[in-house]
Amino acid sequence: MPEPRTINAAEALREAMDLALERWPDVFLMGEGVADPRGIFGTTVGLADKHGSERVVEMPVSENGLTGVAIGAALMGRRPVLVHQRVDFALLSIEQLFNSAAKSHYVTGGRHRVPLVVRMVIGRGWGQGPQHSQSLEAMFAHVPGLKVVMPSTPREFKGLLLAAIEDDNPVLMLEHRWLHYVTGDVPEGFYSIPLDGPRLAREGQDVTIVASSYMALEALGAAEALAGVGCAAEVFDLRMLRPLALDPILASVQKTGRLITVDTGWRIGGMGAEIVAEITERAFAHLKAPPRRIGLPDHPTPSSRALAAAYYPGSVDIVDVVEQLLALDQGAAENARQACVAARRGVPIDKPDPAFKGPF
C-alpha cells in the first residue's frame, strides 16, 4: 500500500492528470490556460512540457465550440478532459453538454459513448462577483445522461478524477476554489475512488447533515464544535450529485430523524431540495422535525466584501439550524458557535486562508 503524504487538492488534481496522461494514451487535456504558467491554479502546471502540446491542448476562447470538439473526439475513441477556470464560463457550452454529451449514448441505443470529463471551478472570495462565483450543481444534476461529482478532500479529488476519466460517460467535476488550498493525506501512485455515492465523513446519532464540496468542511467544523457540547452529528459528504444514491442517507435519517442539507449553490431549487423531497417521501414516519436546507440566499453573488459578508453560510449557520432542530440549550449552542468562529482564526470572510493574497 503506497504511503500517504500531505499535499493540497490542487497538487492532487495535477498528480491525477499526470498519471492519467501517462497511463492512458487516449486521454488528452484541453482548456483555456492549461498550458500557461499558472496552470489552472496549479492543477495542470508542467503537464504540457512533460506530455507535449498534442496531449495538453491550449484552447482558444471558444467554450461552446471546444466542448463540441471534445465530444466529437470522444465519440471517435479519445478521452478528453476539458477544464474551465470558472463554472460560469461553462454556461457557454451548455448546449453541447446537455444536448449532445448527455444524450448521445441514449439516442443511439448505446452505440455512441462520450467519455468526457469537464472540470469546472466554483469561485469564491476576493470580490469574484456574480459571474465568477456560481456553483450551478443543481442545474447540471438535473439532466439525465450526465454524471456530476463534487470532491471535498485532496485524497478524494485525485481518486475521483481518475475514476471520472475511466468512466465512459460524460462526468462533470465541480471543484470549489477554496478546496484547492486544503491539504490532506494523499496516497502516491494510481488509485481511483468509485463514482458511486455519498461518503460517510463522521458518525453520529442526533442529526444527519448532508453537505457537498466545500460545505462538507464547514459541516465537519460544525459537527466538531457540536460534539464539544454533547451533540453528535452524522455528516455525509454528498460527493455524487448524479447519479444520486440516497440509500445511506435514508438509513441515517431513519436513525437520527433529523436532516439538514448544505449546498454551495442557491438554496431555492438546489440539490438540498431534491434530497429533502426524496428522503421525506421515503422516511416520513421517521422524521422528528421538518428537514432543513442551507444554501445561498436568493440573489446573485455581490463583489464587495461588505455585501458578501452575510452571503455565504458556514459552520455557525449549521449550528444555528441544529440548535433549532434539537432545541439545544442556548448556552451550549453559543459555545458551539464560538468554537466555530475560533476555528476560522480571524481570516476575513472573502479569503479562504490567511496566506491567500489574491487576486483569484
Next chain:
Amino acid sequence: MTVQTTTAARPAKDPDIDPNPEALLRLYGSMLRIRMVEEEIATRYPVEEQKMRCPIHLSVGQEAIAVGASACLRPDDQVVSNHRCHAHYLAKGGDLKAMLAELYGKAAGCCGGRGGSMHLFDTTAGVLLSLPVVGSSIPIGVGAALAFKQQGRDSVCVIYLGDAALEEGVYHESANFAALQGIPAIFVCENNLYSVYTHLRDRQPPRPLLEMGRAHGMPSCHVDGNDVGAVARAVTEAVDRARGRRGPSFILADTYRWREHCGPFYDNDLGYRSEAEFAAWRERDGLARMRGQLTEAGILDADREAGMVQTIEDEITEAFAFAEAAAFPDANSAGEGVYA
C-alpha cells in the same frame, strides 16, 4: 496562409465529364435514389394513419451536394449532418431500412426509435451523427477529425451546414480551431437561401458567404450545388488536402429546397418566396441536368433509366414494407441506456 477560391458553376453546356461512365452512372443513380426515397416519404407521410410521426426535413432539390461530396469518401471517413440529413445519410451509404424504420419509430430504426428523422446515424457507413439544433454538429465534426489527427489516421470528416449555420457563433469557433490546428475537416455549406421562411438577405448583411470560410484562413471555394460534378471535384480537392495533413477547407454550394422546411408539402403559396424563383431553381435541378448530360454523352437512355428506376422502386417498396412491419420498441425500455 493563401486562400484559394474558384468561381462558381461550370456552364452546363461545357461539362468536364469524368470519362468513367460507371462512376457517372453511380452518381446519377445515387441522386435518383435519394429523390425517389424522399418523394415516397412525402407521399406516404400525410396519409390517414400517419405512421411516420416525427418532424421531417426533406432534401428534395439538394441531392447533388450530398452525392458529389460523398463520391470520394471512404466508409472510415465521417460525415456529420443536421435536421436535413436524409440525403447526407443515404449518399454516404446509410442503411435505408434503418432510416425508414426510424421515421416509423420502430426498434429496427437506426436509433431504436429514440431519435427520429433528425438524429440519423450509421456507424458502419461513417455517418457519425445528425443533430437538429443548428450548428450543434459542426464542432463535433471537427472533434472527430481531431481524433483522426491524434490517432495518426488519414480519415477525414465532412461537416454539412446550411447558410443559417454561418450565423451561429459555434461555426466560427469550430472553423477557427480547425484552421489553427490543421484539422482534416471539410466544411460543406449548403446555401439554399432560406432559414424556414426567412431569406438570407434578412439574416446577414450583403457580403459574400465565401468570406465566412476565408475569414478563418481556410482555402475556400464556391460551386454550383446542383452540379454534382463540380461538387465532387471541389470536395475531392478538399479531401486530398485534409488527408495530406494540409488542413481544413470550406466549400460553399448554392442550391434550393423544393418542398417546405419541415413536412412533406410544397408551401410556396405562403408567399415567402415567389413561384418565379422556385421555377428558376427547378430548371436548375441537379438530377435533371445530369440526366441530360449523360443522355447526350450516350451513357444513359430511356431503357437504362427505366431499369434504374425499377430497381430503386423495388428497393424502396421493400424498405417501406420492412419499416411498416417492424416492431415498436418495448415501452419498458424507454429508461434504458442512459449511461454506458
